[in-house]
Amino acid sequence: MTRDLLVVDRVVKRFGGLKAVGGDDGLSFAVPEGTFLGLIGPNGAGKSTTFNLISGVLKPDSGAVMLDGVDLAQARASRIAALGLGRTFQTPRAFPSLSVLDNVIVGADNEGERVGMAFSGRWRIRERALREKAAAVLARVGLSDRIGDRVGNLSGGELRMLEVARQLVRDPKILLLDEPTAGVDPSLQVKLSKILVDLHAEGRTLIVVEHNLHFLLRIADRVVVLQNGRLLSQGTPAEIKADERVIAAYLGADHAA
């Protein structure tokens, strides 16, 4: 038995009276350490909202989220990130006034970001190592030749990979990716799927939201299906593909075959 790294326990979130996540009993699921969890469901099912609730961007109206045994109720997003949670956003986000390389380095925990350290200049020693690490991560996501570029010159797909790189450089315990293949070309998708498989093999915990099931169901080892904010089904990819309710609600008749 591996322990549960993340536990979502009877979480409810309403937007103006409507339940975006939760249904009657709230949304509950657990993610054992080392799991590659696929999170799927129709548009508006509550997948991104679930990510926001886990990462502290939103707070649940009721219910609890536990990360590695820590109750996140009082924790701000930055604190949750510092506890080892990494996430990307459905719409890629970058820091336009920083170069591509700095957009990645800034993700790393950095002692130079404390005033005393900044003045002492001791950060310079670490900066070199961080540069190399960031460059390696950028190479991994196929952005080597854009290192010195301005973020404004990147394409949508490249921005998405840049955001992944910024999270990878932090070595998060658990990484949440919201539609990482959207707008990413097939060759880069292959690269991304290899990265995810490698991270999984390294024992890292992943939750990936994807509408590209061809991509996701081949590499995830568990799947949670949401519909209208409720847990519709969960199981292995094979079980999900065969689940009548999932076929009816999301996959469509074509997948049944």
Next chain:
Amino acid sequence: MNLVQLFLAVVMFGSLFSVLTLSLNLQYARGGMINFGTVAYFAAGAYAYAIVTQEPPSGLDQYLVGLHGPWWAGFLAAGVAAMAFAVLTGWPTLRLRGEYLALTTFAFAEMLHSLLVNERRIGNGTVGLANVERPDPGSLGLPDAWTYAGAAFVLMLATALVFRHLLASPYGRAIDAVRDDEGAAEAIGKDIARLRFEVFVISAVPIGFAGALYAMITTLVSPDLFTAEVTFFVWIALVLGGERTILGAVLGTMALVGFQELVRAIPFESVRAAEIAAAGEDIVTGVLFILILRWQPFEAMMKRRRAA
């Protein structure tokens, strides 16, 4: 007024107010915070300097405290006072965004101003403190004006260097990230409340030092030296010089101070002519402000935020 005097006045006040512009530049251009209460930190520094250096009250004095300390103690106290006022005003307000922060910082500055006017035990109310002690500049063998112009210039250089040192470090990168996109910065563990608060407080310290120097130069501190006009002056200088660079902030301030000193230096035949010139100065300042509103740098910043 001859050319040398004009030059000295521009260097002296230009450098002095450049310290304020540089601090504002750090808060706004890098930290993304709109502070419309800049004058308050300046006043806090000047009053702290006066109170620490002046003699204990006597005769008609209404103020309570005069420590008659050495100038350097007053100078340090000025930095501490500005910092303390930044802590006090920054803590409750820094969660506010954009124009809300601008309004609250403005309100805090107005509160300090009316406190100085009405609470006479601090600084004699509207009369102000006229017994400000200052170091004997003659000890350097230079005339007063040269010494204080030099001191202001050194303070400006020191401020610029310290800020540049800070911004060139990973700290600068982190605050750029926070300004660009708070949500994305939080997602990589940046404590945005801490970073914004630190930037706010750090940038207030040199303003306090400038306040002390200003008190030494004028040898008088009174509430009417520290009105919102100072804040707007610094904002105009910042936008004039371009908000992006340290050099721009300095040049913008020098240009504005130079313009004012030039108007002041014109020998007028009559009181009437002087009045017209003063009005002209106000008009030009007003036009500059309208141009700034036309460019709408705040608007641009809001857009950047929303787009993020």
